[in-house]
Amino acid sequence: MTGALLEVSGVSVSFDGFRAINNLSFNIGPAELRAVIGPNGAGKTTFMDIVTGKTRPDEGRVLWGEKSISLLRMDEAAIARAGIGRKFQRPTVFEDQTVRDNLLMALKKDRGPLAVLFQRRNAADEARVEELAGQIGLVSELSRKSGELSHGQKQWLEIGMLLAQDPRLLLVDEPAAGMTPEEREHTTSLLVEAARTRAVVVVEHDMEFVRRLNCKVTVLHEGAVLAEGSLDHVTANQEVIEVYLGR
Amino acid sequence: MSFLRRNPSVPVFLGLLLVFTLTVTLMSEAYGGGLSTSFVKTLGKTLCLALVAVAMDLVWGYTGILSLGHFAFFGLGGYMIGMWLMYARTEAIVVSSMANAEIPATPQEITDAVGAQIFGVVGSSDFPAIWLFADSLAMQLVLVVAVPGLLALVFGWLAFRSRVTGVYLSILTQAMTLALSLYLFQNNSGLRGNNGLSGLQNLPGADAIPQSVMSVWFLWTSALALGLGYLLAAFVVSGKFGSVLRGIRDNEARVRFLGYPVERYKLFIFTLTAVMAGIAGALYYPQAGIINPAEIAPIASIYLAVWVAIGGRGRLYGAVIGAGFVSLVSTWFTGGRAPDIDLGFYTIKWVDWWTVLLGLSFVCVTIFAPKGIGGLVDLALSRRAPDRHGADLGPDLGSLREKEAEE
Ligand SMILES: Nc1ncnc2c1ncn2[C@@H]1O[C@H](COP(=O)(O)OP(=O)(O)OP(=O)(O)O)[C@@H](O)[C@H]1O
Ligand SMILES: [Mg+2]
Numbered sequence: 001m002t003g004a005l006l007e008v009s010g011v012s013v014s015f016d017g018f019r020a021i022n023n024l025s026f027n028i029g030p031a032e033l034r035a036v037i038g039p040n041g042a043g044k045t046t047f048m049d050i051v052t053g054k055t056r057p058d059e060g061r062v063l064w065g066e067k068s069i070s071l072l073r074m075d076e077a078a079i080a081r082a083g084i085g086r087k088f089q090r091p092t093v094f095e096d097q098t099v100r101d102n103l104l105m106a107l108k109k110d111r112g113p114l115a116v117l118f119q120r121r122n123a124a125d126e127a128r129v130e131e132l133a134g135q136i137g138l139v140s141e142l143s144r145k146s147g148e149l150s151h152g153q154k155q156w157l158e159i160g161m162l163l164a165q166d167p168r169l170l171l172v173d174e175p176a177a178g179m180t181p182e183e184r185e186h187t188t189s190l191l192v193e194a195a196r197t198r199a200v201v202v203v204e205h206d207m208e209f210v211r212r213l214n215c216k217v218t219v220l221h222e223g224a225v226l227a228e229g230s231l232d233h234v235t236a237n238q239e240v241i242e243v244y245l246g247r
Numbered sequence: 248m249s250f251l252r253r254n255p256s257v258p259v260f261l262g263l264l265l266v267f268t269l270t271v272t273l274m275s276e277a278y279g280g281g282l283s284t285s286f287v288k289t290l291g292k293t294l295c296l297a298l299v300a301v302a303m304d305l306v307w308g309y310t311g312i313l314s315l316g317h318f319a320f321f322g323l324g325g326y327m328i329g330m331w332l333m334y335a336r337t338e339a340i341v342v343s344s345m346a347n348a349e350i351p352a353t354p355q356e357i358t359d360a361v362g363a364q365i366f367g368v369v370g371s372s373d374f375p376a377i378w379l380f381a382d383s384l385a386m387q388l389v390l391v392v393a394v395p396g397l398l399a400l401v402f403g404w405l406a407f408r409s410r411v412t413g414v415y416l417s418i419l420t421q422a423m424t425l426a427l428s429l430y431l432f433q434n435n436s437g438l439r440g441n442n443g444l445s446g447l448q449n450l451p452g453a454d455a456i457p458q459s460v461m462s463v464w465f466l467w468t469s470a471l472a473l474g475l476g477y478l479l480a481a482f483v484v485s486g487k488f489g490s491v492l493r494g495i496r497d498n499e500a501r502v503r504f505l506g507y508p509v510e511r512y513k514l515f516i517f518t519l520t521a522v523m524a525g526i527a528g529a530l531y532y533p534q535a536g537i538i539n540p541a542e543i544a545p546i547a548s549i550y551l552a553v554w555v556a557i558g559g560r561g562r563l564y565g566a567v568i569g570a571g572f573v574s575l576v577s578t579w580f581t582g583g584r585a586p587d588i589d590l591g592f593y594t595i596k597w598v599d600w601w602t603v604l605l606g607l608s609f610v611c612v613t614i615f616a617p618k619g620i621g622g623l624v625d626l627a628l629s630r631r632a633p634d635r636h637g638a639d640l641g642p643d644l645g646s647l648r649e650k651e652a653e654e
Contacts, residue, residue, distance in 0.1 A: 088501075116488050
């Protein structure tokens with residue numbers, strides 16, 4: 001498929017003989033929102049691990065961008081700098097540091113040690129952080145240690161850090177877990193908004209949440225794509241129904 | 248300067264350091280005070296230990312790399328300056344003793360005589376290749392920085408590149424330290440084996456200056472080095488770079504997913520602190536007068552970690568407090584000045600029991616006051632502790648970084 005931002009094809013990975021990802025292929029365009037669903041252990045997180053360089057696949061290709069560079073030869077940091085941001089299933093923020101410092105660290109800037117050593121606070125960064133904090137509803141928490149935030153706020157902080165990185169592809173693993181219904185709604189609009197200008201892949205269990213995203217859905221099962229299409233289309237699929245009801 | 252305003256502990260520290268150095272100077276023998284020259288030297292040495300402790304805090308307290316090799320870098324710095332001190336001084340003695348000879352000695356004869364003087368103890372008289380620059384103070388000063396720096400750079404590159412972390416990395420650094428000290432113990436190491444380098448307190452060409460005055464000079468030089476080192480460390484850990492370092496300590500993988508080349512940060516900080524340690528060593532050993540391979544033994548680097556833990560890691564003044572407090576108390580106990588305690592059936596001799604006491608205090612600090620003595624400052628300022636959700640950074644070897652969140 002041409003014009004894809006990320007092209008994953010024929011990827012397989014085994015852990016101690018167990019095939020977590022089995023000949024998986026997946027494409028996403030430059031400004032597209034995609035939901036990935038599937039039962040526990042379907043390989044959704046492992047898929048993100050492969051794209052972000054955390055796990056090396058046994059076979060297959062992962063190509064990125066217009067020039068179709070292979071991500072398999074790059075390390076996690078280089079992949080992140082290439083424009084792929086990730087939010088983890090369990091919120092992982094730097095709990096010992098303030099919300100502001102977390103966001104500042106994520107801001108898209110030169111990442112080399114020498115450059116960072118001389119990157120001092122400036123008004124432009126400060127303004128950008130304020131703006132992001134406004135988007136994720138954490139303006140009044142900027143000076144608090146992020147370890148003191150509630151679970152939902154940490155989720156948002158991590159989404160904020162993701163936006164701060166200004167990536168071309170966002171991989172978002174279960175963003176709504178531990179959120180109240182209102183918080184979920186807010187999260188939906190953040191993701192939909194982000195997907196206007198970039199590619200966003202959202203893994204989520206909650207069907208209501210997926211429905212509100214109103215986008216193409218990919219169903220994973222046993223490490224492979226089971227069905228793809230609109231939510232109504234995939235939920236009408238007999239195999240999908242069996243997988244979800246059969247467990 | 249906004250940097251100082253945002254880090255109020257820096258001017259406070261520098262001010263206290265200045266007051267301390269001035270007070271000691273005025274009370275020193277050289278200025279007619281009551282402090283003995285040897286005690287002034289002890290204080291000067293303590294400032295050097297504080298500098299290497301600041302380096303240790305940078306690498307361990309802030310970045311989470313429990314290096315058990317920084318005293319090796321410290322010792323290497325000492326050896327590098329020691330080579331010049333020993334060479335230049337021996338040469339001066341040889342030249343003056345040969346001055347009365349009928350035929351003036353050739354440069355070769357002088358070099359041979361110096362070699363015989365220095366290496367006689369290890370049954371040799373030839374200069375090993377590593378003494379090539381020993382006659383040049385400038386070159387040896389470069390080596391004070393370059394040798395620990397390059398060793399750290401190469402070692403760090405190999406270790407960090409293969410992503411060795413945590414306890415395994417500590418063991419690796421300890422192995423490096425042990426290998427280095429065992430090598431130096433050999434007579435053919437080129438650095439006089441277990442004799443080490445001695446007579447370092449005598450600066451060549453400065454015979455006229457009494458040791459009491461010299462000790463004050465070294466006190467000031469050490470204080471200057473500590474002040475500058477502290478300033479540099481504070482600059483490094485303030486701002487975004489410090490954020491990244493603490494991020495690496497708490498969750499290295501997460502920092503990587505933000506796009507930071509973690510290995511290069513580690514290498515930077517490991518090498519920088521090795522250089523700081525080398526400079527501290529180069530100022531320490533002229534005050535100690537002698538350096539031998541036992542100084543580099545792994546236990547010294549472990550002590551360094553203990554100082555930082557007791558002082559309170561993750562804060563620069565904590566490292567200084569730890570190094571100053573523990574090493575001065577240790578001098579007192581091991582110097583035979585602490586009164587023995589007669590229990591009737593057994594007499595506690597502190598010279599023997601001090602290490603046990605130190606070990607116990609380390610354990611107690613680890614369990615009851617993980618923030619160390621520096622934590623008292625928090626109490627005084629009643630600063631709130633960060634909620635780490637139980638994943639405390641206690642100063643024990645295992646619990647260095649917060650458990651990586653499992654995805
Ligand atoms: N590092 C690993 N070592 C061994 N097995 C692993 C590893 N990572 C994942 N697995 C296994 O691979 C399978 C897929 O796991 P994955 O975490 O990708 O599932 P998931 O779709 O994200 O599930 P969930 O909805 O529960 O998050 C699981 O059976 C898991 O146990
Ligand atoms: Mg998962």
